[in-house]
Amino acid sequence: MAGPGSRVYISHLSGVAVFDPNGDQVGRVRDVVVSLRIGGRPPRVLGLVVEVIGRRRIFLPMTRVTSLESGQVLTTGVINMRRFEQRPSETLVLAELLDLTVTRVKTRDEVTVLDVAMVQTRVREWEIAKVFVQVGKVSRLRRSRGETLLLDWSAVTGFSLAEEGQGAANLLATFEQLRPADLANVMHHLSAKRRAEVAAALDDDRLADVLEELPEDDQVEIIGKLKEERAADILEAMDPDDAADLLNELPEEDAERLLRLMEPEDAAEMRRLLSYEEDTAGGLMTTEPIVLEPDATVAEALARVRVRDNKPALAAQVYVCRAPSETPTGKYLGTVHFQRLLREPPFVLVGSLVDDDLDPLPPDTPLPLITSYLATYNLVAAPVVDEGDHLLGAVTVDDVLDHLLPDDWREASLHLLDEHTDEHAARLTAEESEVSGGR
Template structure:
């Protein structure tokens, strides 16, 4: 394999495009796979003076191809690798990557891990790892880029020093705290919540929980809403109960209710008592409905206005950052009170119609009364039929007294209609979680 240079730090490779010899893009690099060294190992890696000459062998890379599927490319198939691009032979196996027991993932398992320096100078955190090609063509992990903080100056201000050390100049110890997730979260700071959820979903439970602890409450709530229920429960069960309640407050009420339904009655009630009373009340109302009904699927806080509200007011509500695109498709008009359950439901005004009228126009003059609201006891099949028949992304939900209690959006219905194993491989076979692996 012809490469320049023969040593490169892995963080520089993350997200790089991988091409075939003709210049066609195959995907992006997401991690590097190495063989574990069993002698003196704690966790997945071996460190220390007695590991000279036993650095982990790099066996391949994991790239993300179309459809967010991750595949393995052996190093023997890599013809060129540098900090700008990676080129392989083009002959790759598109089977989904499965980590074997003898393998370790550099980014997922080593970045952000604390190590103790063998020179006695203390602890440091791994921020990057270098891999180096030997004369026989094999690649090995050779160096660690680490950082360590220390007090400096009279005001005890903390400084961070960085240094590059050889692989054998660091060691893990049982009293070193678990691996953090700072670098991973920073590298995915701008990722869509669904994309971040996909990345977390493919990790082992331990790493998934570590990343969850690093995320801010609002960010974690967005990601949880995109994860399968078993992953949601795994993460929530490893948060302290106060933080778990705060994260539930940040979630959409219907998603929070779905997650709480997966917990025991005792756990559910404990979390509801710790939540903000208004948020908890919204969730409690949803929990009263039978699963699969409009009431169980609806968002209990859509945009609700009085008929006297103006177009300008309606658009101001739609522009709010926390309003999802599906909820922003229409405002719902009722008699006071405007909090659900509201006064009598009058009709809806589609966003497109709002854009056609003067800011001073009252929404009560623009009502679409041709769309009948659905009952909170309506079935999933009835909801699907209404959305499809009238080409809607949102449908209002009323109770037996014709009071608005919420709205169901098309994404809520799709989530309920799709099978649990809707994430499938390209050949149509489901991706099933088996322990720490995916098939």
């Protein structure tokens, strides 16, 4: 454990691994819980928010932390696995204090919080002692400009206020390495106000990726708080099938207004997807599978498969069609699976490798038949073709699962995890529960 007076910057704890005494990883730090105090007294650090298996968040009291050194957190091994619920008297440092605009007591000028540092007192408690600030308000595009200062906690005021337009530059910098699904989980646990600030600060592509991972209620809330022009841009950046699903959740007049703001080609694609019933191949498909003409080579096909933005299910096969190769394509000829591509010389033409034994799916194929098709033939994706043999898109197994599971499956999965871990939590001794503060 760092000794009394040792300073730990809280942004540096984000994502740090948490280990038990046996060296087994428990989870990763996602935030720090503090209790603000009156009279300019430094806040007391209550504990850490730790993300464990299944993206479940639990509370780890500082009394159970034995070390904060060497880029890791060590615990006593006694952890209450009940889900963390923030109390009204508690503040989350990363989620609620970073990017906050506060006031220097001495000069009365505005400063923006970049980071805060905690220290251990002589009685082995932790408290926030220092605030690292930048003079003026911080723009995410100009974070390096402006004078920066390290101030005592008592030298600034305004932390207890719910500031409007707080921004999110430094919160995002703290979580910039997170995958979209993990950042979506962070945003889901923020207040509605803070969630809107984070969404406003994300660039369009990043926000589009995160929206695809959020529950529908969060998606609708976020898209509804964006300016309409930007909301249309975000929808264009999303996968077409996910964007169509989101438009389906909006009031009809709002969806139509956004469609009119989109690029004509993108809007036409959205309208085509929206014309199909939701639980059919047409309603589930993505309109951006990997399509090649028959005279393309295996080398070209593998180059397309290797593109990082391709989802694994879509990269598992290429679809061979006559020109045009944008959906709806020319005549659909067949599919070439990734494993077949790996077995052939680079110069071989994909037109000679097509698998046309399986009939493609018509766009009106209902969900149960799609599921049976994928399961019967051990596929992760299937082509969707109209009566004129034009490839319209592809249905992937992840989208099928999305629609097979209940609408609230993301929240339901957390409740299932609760039931699984409550048995473990129930085994805590009375002493463990007392130390955990009854959380």
